[in-house]
Amino acid sequence: MSVAAGTLVVHEHTALPSLGGRMTVTRKPRTALRAGVVVAALAAGVLAAPTAALAVEPGHTQGAGEVMRSKNAVLKLQDDGNLVLEHVSGGVLWASGTYGNPGATLAFQQDGNLVVYKKDGGEGKGGAVWSTGTWGNPGSRLDLQSDGNLVLYRQDGSPAWNTATWMTGTTLYAGWQLGAGNWTWADNAILAMEQTGKLTIRDREVPGIRFDTNTWGPGAYARLQADGNFVIYKKDGGEGKGGALWSTGTWNQPGARLVFERNGDLVLYKKEVEEVLWRSGTGR
Structure with a gap:
């Protein structure tokens, strides 16, 4: 250098x-945060x-x-x-x-x-x-x-x-979102809403991509809608405005929650139960 x-x-x-x-x-409203996430991340070495x-x-x-x-x-x-x-x-x-x-x-x-x-x-x-x-x-x-x-x-x-590229929590509820550059962690994987507009799950310790939405749109963000659909919107898009780049197709499921599990699997659960509506299939 x-x-x-x-x-x-x-x-x-x-x-x-x-x-x-x-x-x-600036931080987008209601990004995914949870109590103790920094303490847990320190303990895990993240x-x-x-x-x-x-x-x-x-x-x-x-x-x-x-x-x-x-x-x-x-x-x-x-x-x-x-x-x-x-x-x-x-x-x-x-x-x-x-x-x-x-x-x-x-x-x-x-x-x-x-x-x-x-x-x-x-x-x-x-x-x-x-x-x-x-x-x-x-x-x-x-x-x-x-x-x-x-x-x-x-x-x-x-x-x-x-740059607003901080680490967030591992659970999203209705109305919460991952802004461009936000990321979170599992024991062996990283979930990131990348600046280029794609959501990825990558291995933590060695190079490797487990999941990729293959979407493009700098500044795009991901949002769990009130109807239970998890959607990637282009930078200026949103609910009621259009601009969706990708979704889980899980509408009509109000109260659903999205969890990045410790094994690296991204799972959308039905309201108040463990019934799976959608998953990335990336758990290891």
């Missing part, structure tokens, strides 16, 4: 940081201890290659100029969309703005193709947290921007 200035440092936190304040990417968030300080500049890595995610600038955040299992959680710019560089500027510049561009020279829009925040830091969320913090510790 070529670094013109700045260093990689480890900052100590006493808890997983709260993501209050202004963000350019998350690193919350005292280890890897951070890049202002002044860091580099070309293509790995930028930073945490327990569950890796940030890299690809040869084509796209800045990509991947789960370590292989799924793409977030991307800047700046492909088609070979020779691009990534700069975390002293003013707190994270910028992708095309070849021969740079601070003071122009050529920016993407940025977090967080200028005016000197003394900021960029953290890749162990839950997979990339967060740009101001000097006072408040978040200025994030």
